[in-house]
Amino acid sequence: MGTILLATDGSEYARRAAREAIDLAEERDATLHVICVVDERRFDDPALSSAELATIYAEDHAVLSVDEVIGMAADRPVTVEGDTRHGVPDEIILECADEVDADTIVIGEHGDHEEHFSGVGRRVTDGTDRDVMIVEAHPKS
Template sequence: MGTILLATDGSEYARQAAKRAIEFAEEQGETLHVICVVDQRRFDSPALSSAELATIYAEDNAALCVKEVAEMAEGSNVRVEGDSKHGIPHEVILDYADEVDADVIFIGEHGDHKGHFSGVGRKVLKESEEEVRVVGVES
């Protein structure tokens, strides 16, 4: 197995996916790449308005989501490399998977987004050329 990617949004499902991805990365002796996407449909570029605060919050939250996974991996032999980006979540996840040459993508069954699995996770599963492991809270 090669490169491992985790898509996170900080939700409980994403935390469960992170646990699974960290375990898998440790078993495989691989680096865990982490991406958190600020959905540009909800949070566009700041423009000196009330939406600016929401966008800044979303950006900070995305960075914290990546940091949380790195903290979860402390004490394991897993190196975590992460990033947060703006865009349409499933598109950014798939682009990032190509960028890091991922072989497997971990994603939570439901997310912080309102679309649940019918949204981001389903699109990643449907459109990905890589193996996708969808993790539920009970998994």
């Protein structure tokens, strides 16, 4: 039994990656760990200003993104564990992969971050010896 880490941001690209990760987890009888990172470079700790309200929104969105993947796998024989964290996305994804000893990291090709997940995916791929699956936005026929 292995472990798969899915990085999500709630985008359609991330949903495509989630479907692939759920299938992979089922095929490998693996636990699926889902993480959504609130990018600390864009969002800081909340208080009451408009920027801080945006942080609260980002945190809520992160929770919903993780919950969506858990719901997608609800009728499948896959154990799913979810988490949200603050930090720099590629750094947090790599930390989490180490923590859960992920066999494979799954990321969508693009995302809703100001910086596309393709940049995050590249840095994750460059920063690990683990298998990294970048799920294409538009799969080739």
